Amino acid sequence: MSLSGSTRRDEAATAQAAPAPVPAPAPATPPAPVGPGGRTSPVLLAVIALCTAVTVANIYLAAPLLGLIAHSFGAAASGVGWIAAVGQLGYAAGLLLFAPLGDTAHRRKAVAVLALGVGAAMAASSFAPGLGLLGAGVFAASAASVVPQLLVPLVVERAPAGRRGMHLGALMAGLFAGIVAARVLGGAAAQAYGWRAVFLAAGLLTVVVGAGTAALLPSGARAGGPAVTANPLHGMARTARALASSAELRRACLRQGGLFGAWSALWTSLVLLLTGEPYHLSTGTAGLFGLLGLSASLVAPLSGGLVDRFGSRKVVRGTYALAVLWLPLFWLGGHRMWALCAAAVLVHAGLVAGQVANQARALAATDTPAAANTGYVVAAFAGAAAASALSGVAFGHWGWTGVCAVAACWLLLGGLPGIRTHLRPRRR
Known part of the structure; x- marks a missing residue:
């Protein structure tokens, strides 16, 4: 979509309400499959959603395999839980270094190089002789798995103003589909072929899908924003400036941190609960529990529509209200399978709704969407x-009740901005 004259003036006048950077010029041959006016076509949106699913799965792949990994190295299951945390820390580190590149003209190159990096790190992890080297490999693979966050700003920039939530919801559907695939397919395949083969196959799949996605991306530079470079240190500086200048961005970060932290505490420890007392399930069977997370993939497009219709603030408040239901159900699920299943559906629905709403707020908070998205994620x-x-x-000391207490603390911390806003007297 090429803007000119009066259109540019109208864009500037409404920038505070909904920043809409000028899309890139027409890509060089071969052209990317974008729709009229430079908008993202359904084909490219579907490819990006697939790329999101494949790459994000690498971050969560270790969680359902902790039992097999522990047995492989002769360690206690509760003693290797840090491997899952290392993956999330690696992803956060990769975001700081690489995600701000989404504001540059190097998306094609960055996506291809990062996909190759994931493949190499996952291959190294599959041959790791000890837990230390395995943790290093998982960290490196997760750091390079930030490809989706380079693509989110592109999709949001090219989406029609009234359908940004829907487009973002499509990407979140891919993201949670990847999480489900990591748990279900990863757990089942590892039961049959071993966790090392699963790591190797995941790395190869990331290389193939990442290279295909890079070939379809538009290659033009993002216009209408501040000058940027491909220097990761400069990207980190832009992220810091975005966080310092926008209270709205900081609130979105804290709210989603609370939701995501509570979900992560419960979901990471779930395999320990299911394979131990009182359920005694196998790793493969426990992985099938992740099928309940498909609810997130179904809810994501609906959440985007709710954000477009009612606004992100109301959706975020609804997700925290939903936590009043699923957190007690998770606690009860320590001894009742039906409660655990119901809680799994509700927590995924709440998390994805919060993700779509909070990320929409974060991307609209500044005129550097990739930097804002980096800080947020x-x-x-x-x-x-x-x-x-x-x-x-907590699981090692207090069992499942301790895990639920950690989740409750994170929800309380994430809900503080909303509580303060609600209690603050309104100005006349």
């Missing part, structure tokens, strides 16, 4: 990694 994954690490300790 780093905060969310940092909160998730900390909660994952604490949940392993």
Whole structure:
């Protein structure tokens, strides 16, 4: 979509309400499959959603395999929970270094190089002789798995103003489909072929899908924003400036950090609960529990429509209200399978709705969407990694009740901005 004259003046007048950077010029041959006016076509949107699913699966692949990994190295299951946390920390580190490149003209090159990096790191992890090297490989693979966050700003920039939530919801559907695939397919395949083969296959799939996605991306530079470079240190500086200048962005970060941390604490420790007392399921059977997460993939497009219709603030408040239902159900699920199943559906629905709403707010908060998106996702994954690490300790000392207490603390921290806003006297 090429803007000129009066259209540019209209864009500037409404920039505070909904920043809409001028899309890139027409890509060089071969052209990317974009729709009229430079908008993202359904084909490219579907490819990006697939790429999101494949790459994000690498971050969560270790969680359902913790039992097999522990057995392979002769360690206790509760003693290898840090491997899952390392993946989330690696992703946060990769976001700081690489995700701001979404504001540059190097998306094609960055996506291809990062996909190759994931493949190499996953291959190295599959041959790791000890837990230390495995953790290093998972960290590196997760750091390079930030490809979706380079593509989110592109999709949002090219989406029609009234359908940004829907387009973002499509990407979130891919993201949660990848999480489900990591748990279900990863757990089942590892039961049959071993966790090392699963790591190797996941790395190869990432290379293939990442290279295909890079070939379809538009290659033009993002116009209408501040000058940017491909220097990762400069990208980190832009992220810091975006966080410092926007209270709205900081609120979105804290709210999603609370939701994501609570989800991560429960979901990371779930395999320990299901394979131990009182359920005694196999790793493969426990992985099938992830099918309940398909609810997130179904809810994501609906959540985008709700954001477009009612606004992100109302949707975020609804997700925190939903936590009043699923957190007690998770606690009861320590001894009742039906409660655990119901809680799994509700927590995924709440998380994805919060993700779509909070990310929409974060991307609209500044005129550098990739930098704002970086700060937002780093905060969310940092909160998730900390909660994952604490949940392993809590499970070892206090069992499933301790894990639920960690989740409750994260929800309380994430809900503080909303509580303060609600209690603050309104100005006349």
